[in-house]
Amino acid sequence: MxxxxxxxxxxxxxxxxxxxxxxxxxxxxxxxxxxxxxxxxxxxxxxxxxxxxxxxxxxxxxxxxxxxxxxxxxxxxxxxxxxxxxxxxxxxxxxxxxxxxxxxxxxxxxxxxxxxxxxxxxxxxxxxxxxxxxQIGPAPGTNTMTDWLHRQSAEGPVEASTRWLPACxxxxxxxxxxxxxxxxxxxxxxxxDGNKGLSFYEITTRLSARLGLDADIRAADAPVMDLRLSDPRITVRDIADRLS
Ligand SMILES: NC(=O)c1ccc[n+]([C@@H]2O[C@H](COP(=O)([O-])OP(=O)(O)OC[C@H]3O[C@@H](n4cnc5c(N)ncnc54)[C@H](OP(=O)(O)O)[C@@H]3O)[C@@H](O)[C@H]2O)c1
Incomplete structure (x- = not known):
């Protein structure tokens, strides 16, 4: 092909x-x-x-x-x-x-x-x-949550909603x-979409630990959103496997 x-x-x-x-x-x-x-x-x-x-x-x-x-x-x-x-x-x-x-x-x-x-x-x-x-990558790079977290945490505390389930x-x-x-x-x-049910707070906290970033991530209760995508025909590995 x-x-x-x-x-x-x-x-x-x-x-x-x-x-x-x-x-x-x-x-x-x-x-x-x-x-x-x-x-x-x-x-x-x-x-x-x-x-x-x-x-x-x-x-x-x-x-x-x-x-x-x-x-x-x-x-x-x-x-x-x-x-x-x-x-x-x-x-x-x-x-x-x-x-x-x-x-x-x-x-x-x-x-x-x-x-x-x-x-x-x-x-x-x-x-x-x-x-x-x-997208979440193993290291900072352009246009990923990993890169975003690096930049945000360098600027100070990061607020992350426990009630937002992002597609990622x-x-x-x-x-x-x-x-x-x-x-x-x-x-x-x-x-x-590989997010089966982790909140943005859980994802960023686990990602910070995985990257050894030691970001100051603070739980917030807004925004309240579930923007996950579903499709029974497609399997994308669960992000929980990558962020355990
Ligand atoms: N990254 C994410 O988290 C994410 C999330 C959801 C959807 N997506 C989708 O996944 C795809 C790839 O995303 P990405 O993060 O890899 O994008 P990206 O890193 O921002 O850029 C991809 C490529 O787009 C081309 N490009 C940028 N501006 C252009 C312009 N003005 N005219 C023509 N080409 C231009 C460049 O191609 P050259 O290589 O030719 O220079 C660039 O390398 C996109 O369709 C995006 O919408 C990405």
């Missing part, structure tokens, strides 16, 4: 590349300098030239790019996996949310991800759309679940 992956200078994509290679895939990275994603035609040509079986679109960037990749894949008989986010949902007290829950984002990032999802779905009905929660998963476990979605015959929207 030949996979083309976007966003490989970012946080999630390099770990997904490792997971795909571990499964025997040939992986190409989309180099935006060589293949600028500036129009439907340039994207069509780039995808045709690189000739993947699957495009895994993990980069952020314009929603048009996502739509153009899906159009190219649909026209050329290739498959596309697009990573979206729990941010397509507004904060709420009751979860977890199933894959058919209606996106109702209240912030710009969530609305952007929801629009990109819609463009991908419209152009490629067999697309795999994978919504992810907040260990980055390597997310990557393994994404690699397992590649090759699926049927498309659709999938929820990847």
């Amino acid at each position: 030949r996979a083309l992956v976007t966003g490989t200078n970012g946080t999630v994509a390099p770990v997904v590349v490792d997971a795909l290679r571990a499964e025997g895939a040939t992986v190409l990275a989309w180099d935006r300098a060589a293949h600028p994603p500036t129009s439907a035609e340039s994207v069509r040509q780039s995808v045709a030239e690189m000739a993947p079986d699957w495009v895994l679109h993990l980069a952020t960037g314009s929603e048009d790019w996502a739509g153009w990749i899906a159009q190219a894949c649909a026209a050329q008989g290739r498959r596309v996996l697009f990573t979206s986010s729990v941010s397509v949902f507004a904060p709420r007290a009751h979860g977890p949310l199933p894959p058919n829950a209606e996106p109702d984002a209240t912030d710009d990032y969530g609305r952007y991800k929801a629009r990109a999802e819609a463009l991908v779905r419209e152009a490629a009905p067999d697309a795999v759309i994978a919504r992810l929660g907040w 998963s260990w980055l390597r476990d997310t990557a393994a679940a994404l690699a397992a979605l590649v090759g699926r015959a049927e498309g659709g929207t999938f929820h990847l």
Whole structure:
């Protein structure tokens, strides 16, 4: 299987590349300098030239790019996996949310991800759309809860709600679940979440201990939110295994 992956200078994509290679895939990275994603035609040509079986679109960037990749894949008989986010949902007290829950984002990032999802779905009905929660890695790096905790704890005490259940998963476990979605015959929207019931307070306290951070984490009773994602078709390893 030949996979083309976007966003490989970012946080999630390099770990997904490792997971795909571990499964025997040939992986190409989309180099935006060589293949600028500036129009439907340039994207069509780039995808045709690189000739993947699957495009895994993990980069952020314009929603048009996502739509153009899906159009190219649909026209050329290739498959596309697009990573979206729990941010397509507004904060709420009751979860977890199933894959058919209606996106109702209240912030710009969530609305952007929801629009990109819609463009991908419209152009490629067999697309795999994978919504992810907040990623937790083994060390500080860009765009993870680990990095956030490092920065917050360096500034002073960290308030963490005992009544917020976030969608989140260990980055390597997310990557393994994404690699397992590649090759699926049927498309659709999938929820990847490894949080079976830990509060933000429990997660940050355990993560701090695991990292040897000694962060001053203080239990708070707000916000009250359950933003976990559910999907009986997908197994993502329980974060409790990583944070025990
Ligand atoms: N990290 C998380 O906790 C998290 C949570 C939920 C969902 N996600 C989703 O997972 C995917 C990967 O996230 P990530 O954390 O790896 O993202 P990231 O580290 O912020 O960036 C990923 C890549 O996006 C590309 N990019 C950024 N700005 C761009 C622009 N203006 N135009 C074109 N490309 C641009 C870059 O690609 P190049 O490599 O080409 O430079 C960058 O390496 C995204 O779809 C994100 O929404 C992540």
